[in-house]
Amino acid sequence: MSTVENIVLLGKGLLGSNVLPALVDAGFKVTILGRSENSKHGLPAGVKFGIVDYNSIDSLEAALRGQDAIVSTVGMEAIPGQKLIIDAAIKAGIKRFIPSDFGALTTDPNASHFPHHLGMIDIQKYLHAKADAGLIEYTILSIGAFTEFLGSDLLIDWQHKRAEIWGGGRALVSTTSLAATGKAVASALRNLKATKNRNIFVHEYAVSQEQYLDMARRHVKPETKWSVVKIEDVETELERRAGVLREQGDMVSIFSLIKGTLLSGRYNSHYKHTDNSLVGLRELSEAEFEAKGGGNLGPAILHALLHHSYFNTTVLSREGSSSTFPLGVKVLRANYNSIDSLKTALRGQDVVVSLVAGSALGDQKTLIDAAIAAGVKRFLPSEFGSNTTDARTRAIVPMYESKVETVNYLKSKESEISWTSIVTGPFFDWGLKVGFLGFDAANKVATLYENGTAKFSSTNLQTIGLAVVKALESAEATENQYVFVSGFQTSQKQILEVAEKVTGSKWTVRNASVDDAIKKGNEKILRGDFSGIEDLILGAKFGPKQLGDLSLVGLWNEELNLVETDIETSVTAAFAGRLVYEVTISD
Structure with a gap:
C-alpha cells in the first residue's frame, strides 16, 4: 500500500485532541469512533463520527470497513482491548495500526518487567505476530515524556516548588510536546514505507532534571525557595516503588514508578539516535525549548x-x-x-x-x-x-x-x-x-x-x-x-x-x-x-x-x-x- 487517506482515530482525550488536528491539517479524511453521541461534540468540520460497540468484533469490523489505517490514543485502562480492535481491523482490511503506546521506555527490553509496561508490551507482541503473518502493518512511536507534563511533578513540581532529584539529576530525558506528537503521527502515515513495522524514536529536546530546574529558577522571583530532595540509592528506590505498584495498582503508584524509571538514568530515557527525519520533526535548541x-x-x-x-x-x-x-x-x-x-x-x-x-x-x-x-x-x-x-x-x-x-x-x-x-x-x-x-x-x-x-x-x-x-x-x-x-x-x-x-x-x-x-x-x-x-x-x-x-x-x-x-x-x-x-x- 503506497498511501493511506482514510484514518480512524480512537480516543479523544488529551493526546487524541492533539493528534486529530494534525491529521486534518495533513489532509487525511478522519473518522472518530465513540460509544455514544456524547463523543461527537466539538469535532472539526469534515471529521466524521461513528458509534461502535468496543466489545463486539462485528460492530468494530462494520465501523472500520473502508478505512485505511487506525491511530489509537485510548487511555491506559483500554489498552488491553486493542487486541479485539486489531482483530476487527484485520477483518475489515485495515493496513496500518498505530497502537496507544507513545511511551518513553515501553520498547526498552531492560524496562519490560515493570508492571505499568506489561499491557503495552502485550499489544506490541500481538502486533508483531500479526505483522509477521502478513495480516497488518504497524508503527510504534516512542516520544519520550510529554513536554507539557515535565513541571507537573515529573522533572520538578512547579506548583509546590519542589524537586526530587535522582542520582544527581544529570540523566537526560527525551521529551516531545503533544502537538509535535500529533504531527509525528500524521507524518508517519505519509511515509508508510519507511515507518512500516518499526519502532520510531522521536524527540524535540533532551533535558536533565538539573538543567530543567535551572531553567525554572530563571522564571520565578529570585527569592523563591525550592525544596530539593536527593535520591542517591536509585536501584533500591526503584524496587520499592515497583513493589508499591504491585500492591496498590493505583494511578499514584503508576506515576511514581514512571517518574523513577525515566529519571534514574538506568534505562533508555534519552534517545541518542532519533528517527526525526522520517517524520519531519525538528529538534529544538535550548532557547526554543525554554521559549x-x-x-x-x-x-x-x-x-x-x-x-x-x-x-x-x-x-x-x-x-x-x-x-x-x-x-x-x-x-x-x-x-x-x-x-x-x-x-x-x-x-x-x-x-x-x-x-x-x-x-x-x-x-x-x-x-x-x-x-x-x-x-x-x-x-x-x-x-x-x-x-x-x-x-x-x-x-x-x-x-x-x-x-x-x-x-x-x-x-x-x-x-x-x-x-x-x-x-x-x-x-x-x-x-x-x-x-x-x-x-x-x-x-x-x-x-x-x-x-x-x-x-x-x-x-x-x-x-x-x-x-x-x-x-x-x-x-x-x-x-x-x-x-x-x-x-x-x-x-x-x-x-x-x-x-x-x-x-x-x-x-x-x-x-x-x-x-x-x-x-x-x-x-x-x-x-x-x-x-x-x-x-x-x-x-x-x-x-x-x-x-x-x-x-x-x-x-x-x-x-x-x-x-x-x-x-x-x-x-x-x-x-x-x-x-x-x-x-x-x-x-
Missing part, C-alpha cells in the same frame, strides 16, 4: 502575572495549538467552539484574561458564557489598544465594533460576572520594533503623518502586563470599568528626536497623509488584504482629531501606581530588536 509562545502581548502579560504577582496562573490554549509556554506553567487545552469544553477547563478559576485576536474577537461570547457557567468572577476582554469607546475611532476602523459588542454583552451579564476592559494605545516597544509606528530603524527612515505633531498614547508591553496585574489587585475599583492607561504621551515628532539621539544619526523623513492612509487601508480590505487594518489604525491614531490621546478621557496610571520605562531606554531596546521586558529578563 514562550502565543503572540507578543500574551507572553508579556503572562510574564507580569508570573513575576509581579502572587496569582496562580493557568494558560488556556486551543486544542491542537503548537504554542509553547514558560517552564512549569500549567496549560489547559480546550475546544474554543465548545462551551462544555471551555467550562471544564475554566472550572476553579477566578479570572479570565482574554487575548484572542483577529477574527476570534467576535467569538468571545462563547468564552464569556463558559466562564459564567464555570463560576468565574471577572472577565477581561481582548481590548488592549485603541479607544474603541469613541464612535469616531470605530467609524474609521469598523472592525472595532466587535470589541464594543463584547463589552456590551458583558454589561448585560453583570449580575453573573464582572468585567474590566483595559485600553492602552498601541504597543510602544513592539510597534517600534516591527516598524508599525512609522519608524524603519534599519534604514533610518521615519514616515510622519501630518508632520508627526499629533499627540497619542502608547504603552510598552511590560507595562500593559503590569496594568493587568494592578487592575486585578484593585478589583473593586476596576469592577465593570474601562481602564485607560498610557506609558507615554508622545508624538511621532518627539519619537524622531529620540531616535536620532540614540542612533547618533540624522534620519530621512517622509511625510504622509492620514486621509491617504485610510483610503489605502479601505482599498486593501476590499481586495481581501486585511493588512489594510493597520493603515486604518494609523489613520485614526495620527490624525488632527487626537483620537489616539487617551489622557483626554482620563488615565488610571496614578490609581494603579504604574510607572513607565523612560522613552530613550524603550526606543533603544526596540531598535535593537528587543522588547523592554526581554531586556529586563536578560539583565
